[in-house]
Amino acid sequence: xxxxxxxxxxxxxxxxxxxxxxxxxxxxxxxxxxxxxxxxxxxxxxxxxxxxxxxxxxxxxxxxxxxxxxxxxxxxxxxxxxxxxxxxxxxxxxxxxxxxxxxxxxxxxxxxxxxxxxxxxxxxxxxxxxxxxxxxxxxxxxxxxxxxxxxxxxxxxxxxxxxxxxxxxxxxxxxxxxxxxxxxxxxxxxxxxxxxxxxxxxxxxxxxxxxxxxxxxxxxxxxxxxxxxxxxxxxxx
Amino acid sequence: xxxxxxxxxxxxxxxxxxxxxxxxxxxxxxxxxxxxxxxxxxxxxxxxxxxxxxxxxxxxxxxxxxxxxxxxxxxxxxxxxxxxxxxxxxxxxxxxxxxxxxxxxxxxxxxxxxxxxxxxxxxxxxxxxxxxxxxxxxxxxxxxxxxxxxxxxxxxxxxxxxxxxxxxxxxxxxxxxxxxxxxxxxxxxxxxxxxxxxxxxxxxxxxxxxxxxxxxxxxxxxxxxxxxxxxxxxxxxxxxxxxxxxxxxxxxxxxx
Amino acid sequence: xxxxxxxxxxxxxxxxxxxxxxxxxxxxxxxxxxxxxxxxxxxxxxxxxxxxxxxxxxxxxxxxxxxxxxxxxxxxxxxxxxxxxxxxxxxxxxxxxxxxxxxxxxxxxxxxxxxxxxxxxxxxxxxxxxxxxxxxxxxxxxxxxxxxxxxxxxxxxxxxxxxxxxxxxxxxxxxxxxxxxxxxxxxxxxxxxxxxxxxxxxxxxxxxxxxxxxxxxxxxxxxxxxxxxxxxxxxxxxxxxxxxxxxxxxxxxxxxxxxxxxxxxxxxxxxxxxxxxxxxxxxxxxxxxxxxxxxxxxxxxxxxxxxxxxxxxxxxxxxxxxxxxxxxxxxxxxxxxxxx
Numbered sequence: 010x011x012x013x014x015x016x017x018x019x020x021x022x023x024x025x026x027x028x029x030x031x032x033x034x035x036x037x038x039x040x041x042x043x044x045x046x047x048x049x050x051x052x053x054x055x056x057x058x059x060x061x062x063x064x065x066x067x068x069x070x071x072x073x074x075x076x077x078x079x080x081x082x083x084x085x086x087x088x089x090x091x092x093x094x095x096x097x098x099x100x101x102x103x104x105x106x107x108x109x110x111x112x113x114x115x116x117x118x119x120x121x122x123x124x125x126x127x128x129x130x131x132x133x134x135x136x137x138x139x140x141x142x143x144x145x146x147x148x149x150x151x152x153x154x155x156x157x158x159x160x161x162x163x164x165x166x167x168x169x170x171x172x173x174x175x176x177x178x179x180x181x182x183x184x185x186x187x188x189x190x191x192x193x194x195x196x197x198x199x200x201x202x203x204x205x206x207x208x209x210x211x212x213x214x215x216x217x218x219x220x221x222x223x224x225x226x227x228x229x230x231x232x233x234x235x236x237x238x239x240x241x242x243x244x245x246x
Numbered sequence: 247x248x249x250x251x252x253x254x255x256x257x258x259x260x261x262x263x264x265x266x267x268x269x270x271x272x273x274x275x276x277x278x279x280x281x282x283x284x285x286x287x288x289x290x291x292x293x294x295x296x297x298x299x300x301x302x303x304x305x306x307x308x309x310x311x312x313x314x315x316x317x318x319x320x321x322x323x324x325x326x327x328x329x330x331x332x333x334x335x336x337x338x339x340x341x342x343x344x345x346x347x348x349x350x351x352x353x354x355x356x357x358x359x360x361x362x363x364x365x366x367x368x369x370x371x372x373x374x375x376x377x378x379x380x381x382x383x384x385x386x387x388x389x390x391x392x393x394x395x396x397x398x399x400x401x402x403x404x405x406x407x408x409x410x411x412x413x414x415x416x417x418x419x420x421x422x423x424x425x426x427x428x429x430x431x432x433x434x435x436x437x438x439x440x441x442x443x444x445x446x447x448x449x450x451x452x453x454x455x456x457x458x459x460x461x462x463x464x465x466x467x468x469x470x471x472x473x474x475x476x477x478x479x480x481x482x483x484x485x486x487x488x489x490x491x492x493x494x495x496x497x498x499x500x501x502x
Numbered sequence: 503x504x505x506x507x508x509x510x511x512x513x514x515x516x517x518x519x520x521x522x523x524x525x526x527x528x529x530x531x532x533x534x535x536x537x538x539x540x541x542x543x544x545x546x547x548x549x550x551x552x553x554x555x556x557x558x559x560x561x562x563x564x565x566x567x568x569x570x571x572x573x574x575x576x577x578x579x580x581x582x583x584x585x586x587x588x589x590x591x592x593x594x595x596x597x598x599x600x601x602x603x604x605x606x607x608x609x610x611x612x613x614x615x616x617x618x619x620x621x622x623x624x625x626x627x628x629x630x631x632x633x634x635x636x637x638x639x640x641x642x643x644x645x646x647x648x649x650x651x652x653x654x655x656x657x658x659x660x661x662x663x664x665x666x667x668x669x670x671x672x673x674x675x676x677x678x679x680x681x682x683x684x685x686x687x688x689x690x691x692x693x694x695x696x697x698x699x700x701x702x703x704x705x706x707x708x709x710x711x712x713x714x715x716x717x718x719x720x721x722x723x724x725x726x727x728x729x730x731x732x733x734x735x736x737x738x739x740x741x742x743x744x745x746x747x748x749x750x751x752x753x754x755x756x757x758x759x760x761x762x763x764x765x766x767x768x769x770x771x772x773x774x775x776x777x778x779x780x781x782x783x784x785x786x787x788x789x790x791x792x793x794x795x796x797x798x799x800x801x802x803x804x805x806x807x808x809x810x811x812x813x814x815x816x817x818x819x820x821x822x823x824x825x826x827x828x829x830x831x832x833x834x835x836x837x838x839x840x841x842x
Contacts, residue, residue: 068472071472072471072472135369135372137372140469142472142473162456163371163454164372164453164454164455164460165454165455165457165461165469166454167455167469178349178353179355180349180353180354180355180371180372404588404590406547406549406575407582407584407588407590408601409549409574409576410547410549410576410581410582411576411601411642411643411646412576412646413576413601413602414574421601422590425590425592426591
């Protein structure tokens with residue numbers, strides 16, 4: 010009985026330990042690696058406390074904020090998600106912090122010789138894309154619309170990383186991912202012409218629970234230090 | 247009778263019940279009952295896929311699991327413990343791990359999947375068959391577990407008598423063991439079906455997500471959550487109601 | 503001939519059996535609980551393997567340990583009726599009986615009717631009484647016309663009121679057929695009523711084979727003697743004087759010298775409150791250890807230089823109380839002594 014009471018206390022204490030000293034970052038999964046470096050860089054200039062990372066699909070971020078999860082800043086892969094979150098929280102504005110583009114992911118060395126989005130319409134190929142409900146999927150839909158290509162994917166993955174995995178494992182012949190995802194390795198990227206390539210915008214929203222430190226973090230992202238981290242990971246300014 | 251339950255245990259039991267039932271009650275409270283039927287109607291495709299996949303998976307799970315349960319209950323070979331542990335593994339594995347394992351072995355580039363592709367042109371990922379495989383994988387352990395327990399409960403003396411009456415091993419299995427274990431086997435079928443119906447992690451990892459082919463009801467709910475949360479609530483409640491009905495049926499034939 | 507000469511192991515318990523049976527006779531195997539009687543039946547039925555030896559029935563080798571031959575139960579022409587009948591709970595009485603004959607319901611119905619159970623054909627086992635269950639199990643075994651019929655305590659689960667009626671039915675059925683018929687019982691009355699020959703089994707060994715009369719007159723073990731209600735002594739005899747193993751001396755009218763068994767019928771034991779005069783050469787001063795009223799007799803247990811059980815009428819027992827010192831006598835001619 011006493012052991013249980015003690016455990017309960019520790020859990021409650023742990024839950025309460027956050028707000029003042031710690032900054033919790035909710036990021037879209039495509040921002041996973043860059044966020045780790047951003048957190049480190051920020052801690053270097055503002056060592057007031059830890060920066061915790063929580064990566065998930067953008068749609069999960071919305072659910073989390075709606076459900077009152079203790080997030081202080083969110084980084085999303087599209088405007089719609091950022092606006093939805095800003096509206097829910099009703100405190101900070103959406104701030105565009107970086108950009109990205111789409112690219113076709115194929116097996117290393119491009120053995121099937123895929124050259125353009127129109128090649129993906131070939132019914133013999135197994136193509137995977139992100140589900141439309143996910144930002145990467147929305148961008149993919151936009152891309153396909155602009156390219157005037159009708160595609161029947163084998164699967165609508167829950168996240169763009171899922172698409173990447175399927176191509177890397179050899180289960181899919183090709184997929185549409187972000188340019189930044191190419192850095193993960195194990196795949197070759199086939200570029201998509203600028204004419205049809207949608208610009209992917211990344212937004213940051215500081216949430217009320219993060220207070221001034223959250224705002225500080227968002228501002229940091231726009232500084233040259235912050236932008237350098239983005240560039241290192243393949244993002245466009 | 248309740249006087250005989252110590253207060254401490256009763257209190258903990260109440261907490262347990264609350265923990266399990268509050269989320270479900272909360273869900274029921276949020277369902278927009280006016281739009282319920284409409285939401286369900288929109289999900290017809292997912293419902294159909296779920297119905298087909300879970301039915302086929304249950305059939306496969308029973309065909310494999312019941313004999314497995316028999317072998318584990320009556321077999322006297324060495325390594326039975328290891329076999330049981332291997333068969334029950336999917337129960338303790340996180341479903342996504344099951345999916346990863348299936349992908350690694352039965353995927354296009356996997357040892358078995360590659361063979362299937364080369365020799366027969368069969369690929370399982372991204373197909374309804376793949377969804378059936380994923381659901382079967384997670385359902386078989388349940389059927390096996392319950393079947394083994396059921397068979398263990400069959401009086402061996404009855405089988406002995408059947409032997410003296412001229413019944414060989416197959417006839418003893420079919421005409422004595424199965425009828426005697428019938429309540430447990432029925433419960434196993436229902437549990438296996440419920441598990442197959444609710445499968446998510448392995449399905450999305452191995453079979454993928456394509457409406458009309460691999461998007462089962464749980465997958466539809468997951469993606470619906472961001473488009474139209476209320477529809478997701480409706481569909482979730484539907485799944486809960488179906489599962490509750492299944493458990494009620496299973497319990498009746500199990501606890502006799 | 504049925505010939506079984508084998509050893510068998512069951513846990514820490516071992517059997518060493520040599521039996522021979524002809525299809526002309528019904529054999530009862532009697533013995534105390536735990537003697538291995540059920541194991542014997544199960545081994546003959548093929549449900550329990552032998553360690554060494556063999557089992558042969560009508561020139562067919564059913565089991566031979568040395569040659570590595572073992573006919574499984576389903577291939578033996580055997581009918582086994584276990585202690586509690588063990589009907590299949592999910593089948594009706596008729597379906598139970600038909601189980602061993604490929605579902606032949608006509609034959610099953612005949613078999614049930616022979617035992618006056620025709621009206622129970624559609625009954626489920628849980629609704630049958632102990633006696634009815636036993637008879638249905640009997641019919642189930644009989645309908646296959648097996649070469650070897652094994653009954654394990656056939657009347658154990660039958661209540662007293664029906665016991666003699668069911669015993670008669672079983673006796674009629676057993677006598678109406680040919681083939682090897684073995685039954686196990688701990689009740690000497692049952693053995694006497696149903697069997698031609700009796701085998702006594704104790705601690706996994708057969709200690710005596712013979713008719714029930716053989717047992718009665720010449721029991722060869724304490725258990726056998728107790729079974730037929732005789733006082734039993736082992737000892738050394740010299741010149742008609744038997745020195746019993748547990749202490750005490752018996753004078754016998756005709757005793758061979760050497761190791762002997764001496765038996766005394768309880769009714770030949772006389773109990774007196776005062777020292778008797780007259781001819782009996784066996785007289786002992788004992789104490790009454792217990793007085794046991796039975797249905798129409800009273801059994802008085804005495805201890806002293808010798809332990810004896812006397813059987814007297816209730817009137818004859820009335821003067822005595824437990825703990826009372828008494829005089830006990832037996833005529834020398836009533837002490838049956840034989841080589842043992």
